Amino acid sequence: MFSDTHYPEWEDIVSLFNPVKGRVSCVGYAPSQGRRCQMPRNKNAVGLAYGILAEMKPLDHGISAVTKQELYQLAGFMLCRFHCDQAMRVACDWAKEAARRLERLYEPRQYQGNGYAEAEAKCFDKLYEILQRLEKLEANLDRKQSNRKQHSGNNPFMAGSPRAESFGSRATSNSQAPKESPRCEPDQKQKQGTDFRSKPPPPQSPPKQAAPQPKSAITPASKPAKQSEREIWDEVWSKYLAGWACLDKNPKDVDAKVPWPTKSGKLKDVSDENVRKFFWEGPSNGLKSGPEWFSVMSTETKKWHTDKIMARFGPGAAVQQHKEALDLIARVVTAVWQDSKRNRHQT
Incomplete structure (x- = not known):
């Protein structure tokens, strides 16, 4: 060649x-x-x-x-x-x-004269x-x-270490210990300074407890919270798709226009957990199964494939600078795509 x-x-x-x-x-x-x-x-x-x-x-x-x-x-x-x-x-x-x-x-080779040696x-x-x-x-x-490895073994907060187990047992025993009422100490001081001839205070009637509301009254209050969370993810996903469309039209400034698959859309938030949550919550209206989610994840897998990124933008400075983040996204997208493939026949 x-x-x-x-x-x-x-x-x-x-x-x-x-x-x-x-x-x-x-x-x-x-x-x-x-x-x-x-x-x-x-x-x-x-x-x-x-x-x-x-x-x-x-x-x-x-x-x-x-x-x-x-x-x-x-x-x-x-x-x-x-x-x-x-x-x-x-x-x-x-x-x-x-x-x-x-x-x-x-x-x-044997050293020769004229500066070669x-x-x-x-x-x-x-x-x-x-x-x-x-x-x-x-x-x-x-x-x-x-x-x-040695530091993780000596760290009391690392899971599996003996110090972590002892620390967890102490925390459990402290949490199970009965807590004294905050009124206990003032009541004792009041008893010590109270005159025996003083009259006891009149008994107070206990506060009336509110009647329990039926389930029909509680259910509508919980629905708006879920709907608002779904609306937030729909807006995040729409911005993500719009960012890719803009980048495809003008791929010159790649570093500033890459729509990173996180809820914030920023490079600093790229992590295994954030990227996985983005592709679980963002596409297909929050569905976790079915052929629609599988189709969306198949497109995202091709989009974030390392070879596709290189072919689209070339081995430029931006791609080399963010290579670690791109490799992490490619691995997470592949894992989520495999989950969608297993659940594509479920409804």
């Missing part, structure tokens, strides 16, 4: 072609299968990946920060929606393999420094994960 001499070197390192399936597939690792993922990638993602490979500098130029960024972008295009969280690990593995090949490339020594030193940084980065990540 491309005539550059450095192209086969990088293609051999990243191994986009899967010889087991005889086609280009996802470069992620499937832990449940114990092998590489075999899901195919679409033509658009493959074309963008090969375009990045064609623009990369030859391997003998060394591994710079730009090269590592290109490897990270390449991994993002070649990972399916189930393994999109492995982009950093895949890019680091590719950088390590390139560093090993550079080490083998420079090992058999000095330049080659500097390149090898830089390569060794990159390898050390990668090893330190992996060690720091492992240490942070172990510290996080």
Whole structure:
């Protein structure tokens, strides 16, 4: 496809072609299968990946920060929606393999004069420094994960820890203890300072309790609250659809016009819980089953698919900047779509 001499070197390192399936597939690792993922990638993602490979500098130029960024972008295009969280690990593995090949490339050469020996020594030193940084980065990540697990075990508010159980038992015992009336202490002080010759106060009649209202009188009061909540979600969903229509007409300013699937419509509120609640409450008039909800979620799944986002807006700065949020939305939309698929025959 491309005539550059450095192209086969990088293609051999990243191994986009899967010889087991005889086609280009996802470069992620499937832990449940114990092998590489075999899901195919679409033509658009493959074309963008090969375009990045064609623009990369030859391997003998060394591994710079730009090269590592290109490897990270390449991994993002070649990972399916189930393994999109492995982009950093895949890019680091590719950088390590390139560093090993550079080490083998420079090992058999003998240093020559005219400045070649000095330049080659500097390149090898830089390569060794990159390898050390990668090893330190992996060690720091492992240490942070172990510290996080240890901290969660010592945190008294984390579920499952022994301190959490003791804390919960104390809270339960305190909540079950009988509470004294707030009038108890003033009544005792009043008894101590009261003259025995004083007359007791006249008895007061207990306040009359209001007659219980029938269910027919309570039911209408609860309906407006539900209707108002439904109206709020209908308005949120209408704004969401209008935002996508506006973005399709003018996709230039993507960063400012993306209608994020949250009740507020803002990027800062994007989370697993908020996005899931948005797609459960927003479409289909609040229905949680039936073919109408399944049809809406099928459209949303295609809309928020990572490859569709790349094809619609391209690998621009806005898409790369919000890649983490886009990946989270894609995972949640897929999960909700599966729920709608299971319940599509229910009425």
